[in-house]
Amino acid sequence: MEYEKILPEIVKKNGNKILLLVLDGIGGFPHSVTGRTELETAKKPRMDRLAAESSCGIMTPVLKGVTPGSGPGHIALFGYDPIDVQIGRGTLECLGIGINLDKNDIAIRGNFATIDDSSIVTDRRAGRISTEENRKIVALLSEKIKEISGVKIEIRTVKEHRCAIVLRGEGLQPAVMENDPQKEGLPLKQLKALDRDSEKTAMVLREFEKRVEEILKGADSKAKTLLLRGISKLPKIPTFSEKYKLNGVCIAAYPMYKGVSRLLGMDIADAGETVEGEFKALAELYDSYDFFFMHIKKTDSYGEDGNFNAKVKVIEDIDSKIWQLENMKFESMAITGDHSTPSMLKGHSWHPVPLILKSPNAMPDDVKKFTERECAKGILGNIYSKELMYILLACALKLDKFGA
C-alpha cells in the first residue's frame, strides 16, 4: 500500500481515542416487496442522528464487484491491503474456533472423507457426519496421534465433517500441496512440498495421513481419511502498535475476530457473547486503550440466514444501546461493516457498505440517515475499506504533515 511508504514518517502517538464499530455484514439490499433495505426499514433514530452529525460515505471492502470473506473484510478495515495480506483458510479455521496460534505453527483445515480400498475418494464429506460423531473420531485420533517426528499435533472438531489441525515444532513451512483431489472418484493427491523449507511439513503430513487411515479403518464411521486443506501460517504483518503506535483492544463475541485482532497485537477483552456485554466492556476498558475494535456479529448471521426481519430487529436493538457511546469521548469513531450481507442474497455480497465517521474534525454533510443509498451521497464518497484507518488516525490528529 502507498500509505506504508510514508506512514512511519508521519504517524504519532497522542492521548486521543479511536473507536471502530463493525456491524458485521451490515450492508443490505432492497426487499422485493417494500423496495427498502434492512437499514432503510429499521427504526434507528440514534444512528440516523449520528449520521446527520457526521461525515458519511460508502466503502468498497476489497475491489469493486468482489465479495469478501470475513478475513479480507477485516484485514482491510484494519488498514492492510486485503490482497497482499491474505490469511490462509487453515489459519482462519483455527482462529475461528479459538485456537491460539503461534507464528511458527502450521494451521490446516481438515475434511473427513470416505475412501474405498484403492484410496479413491468416494465422498469428500464422509456423508456429512454429525458434529457428535466428529467429536468421537477426533478424540480417538487425538489419543493415538500426539506427535510425529518431534512435531506436536493438535486436532480439533469444527463441525459436521470439518476439523482443524495444528502442527507445532521446529522448521515447518506451509508450502505443501493439498491432498484433496477436489472431485470424487479420484485418488488422494500426494502431500508434496512445493519448496525445500516445507519438506519437513510434507513428510509429517504424509505420515499423519497414513496413521489417520490406519486408525479409521476399523472405526464405525464413514470417515476414513482426512482431506488436508488451506495449509498455512499466520501472515507476517506489523502489529497495530508497530504500524500505528496504537494500543488496541478487541471487543468481540466470536473467536475468529479475536484471533485476527490477536495477530495484530491487540489485547482481547473478556466481553461475553452479548451486545450488552460488549458495550459494558467498552466502558470498562475506556481508560486503558487508545484504539477500540468492537465487533457485532448478529447482523451478518441473520443476513446469511436470509432473515430480513431479524436483521432489522438486530439493527434496532443495536440502535437502542448506542446512546452509551455518548458517555465516552472518541476523537474519531467509525460505524460501518466489513462487507454487505443482504438477507435477499442470503450471503456476503460485493455491495459497498455504509460508513459514519464521527469526529470533531470530520465535517457533517447532508446525509441524515445511516443507509446504503443515503451514505452514498456523503462527503467521503466511495472509498476503500483499507483507507478508513488512515482517516480515523487523521481525525484523531495522529498523523503529522507529509513533506515540508
Place this chain on the structure above:
Amino acid sequence: MEYEKILPEIVKKNGNKILLLVLDGIGGFPHSVTGRTELETAKKPRMDRLAAESSCGIMTPVLKGVTPGSGPGHIALFGYDPIDVQIGRGTLECLGIGINLDKNDIAIRGNFATIDDSSIVTDRRAGRISTEENRKIVALLSEKIKEISGVKIEIRTVKEHRCAIVLRGEGLQPAVMENDPQKEGLPLKQLKALDRDSEKTAMVLREFEKRVEEILKGADSKAKTLLLRGISKLPKIPTFSEKYKLNGVCIAAYPMYKGVSRLLGMDIADAGETVEGEFKALAELYDSYDFFFMHIKKTDSYGEDGNFNAKVKVIEDIDSKIWQLENMKFESMAITGDHSTPSMLKGHSWHPVPLILKSPNAMPDDVKKFTERECAKGILGNIYSKELMYILLACALKLDKFGA
C-alpha cells in the same frame, strides 16, 4: 491489475447472461447556447426509465484527464488495464480495415510520403493523395512485392495517404525503429532493430522500403516512399473464455471493434451495418452466448463531426429501439460509452462517461435520467472503466467469495 491476482480463484461459469452495450463516444458537453449536453437534449424516455430502475454512475475510461483512443477505451471496458495492455497503432489500423491478424503477424501503419533525390522527406502525406490514387499505387505495389526473404507481404489501402502493411512469416518480432523522421526536411530514419529478435523484421522492412521506392520512382504520383509506423503485433492477453469463463460474441458494425473482440476470443456476429441489424443479431444469438458486446458507432461519428443535432438524433433513434432489450433477460447489463466525444469539442475527450447498470442484483438509486450530470449522482460513484467487467460479473453471480 489487482483483480488478476484473485480472479482465477473466484470466477465461475453459470448460465446467466451479460450485455455490454457501448454507445461509442456517448458522453457530451453542454451546448454553448442551451447549456445542455447531447444526452440532456435528446428525448429518450426508455433510457431514462432504465436509469431510474438501475444503479448509475460515471466512468473514467483510463485516468482522470486522459482522452482515450478507441483501443484503450475498449480494452478498459473489457476489464484489462488500458495502460498495461496497449494495442499498437499498426495493429489497430489493420484491425480497423478488417484484416484478420494472426498472433505472429507484424502489423504496420503506412503513410505515403514524398522524398527528394537525396531521400529528404519533403511531404509526410504526399500531398494527401486521394483514396483512389492510393488504391492504384497499392495495387501496383501488391503486384510487384509479394514476398521478401520468405516473408509474405500484404499491403492494403486505408484512405488518402494511409495504408496498412502486414508481414507474415517465421521469426518476426516488432521492435523496429520507425523510418518516419516526424518532420519534413529531414531524411528517412534507418529501420533499425531494437532487439535481436527483431532483426529479421528490420531487414525485411529495409528491403521493402527500397523496393517501394524503386517502384514509385517512375509512378505518376507524389507518393515516393512509405513512412512505416506503429510496427507492432497483437498483444498477448488472456481471452474472455480464459479470463472470465465467458462465451462472448461481438455485435458491431465497424471492423476495428470486431478486431479487438476477435483478439479476446469472442465470436463475431454477422450483424450488417445498421443499428436495426445489431438488435436483430442480438435477439438471434441470445441463446448461444453468455456475454454480448454490442457496439453502436454513430454517436461517436457525429460527435467527431461536431454535429450536435445529429448526435442528439442518433441517441433518440437508439432509444426508440431499446425496448427490444426487454424481450431478453440479462442478469446484468451495462449501457455506457468507451469515452466521451462532445460535439462541442469535435473529438474524443477525457470527460467521464455515464453508466447504467441494470440487474436484479444492483439496487436502484435516485437517478432518473441517463445523462452525464445525473449519473454522476448515482450510487456507483465515479469508477474506472476497467472495473466495470467485475461489477457485471458480480451482478450475474459469476464471482465467488474471496477468502474465508
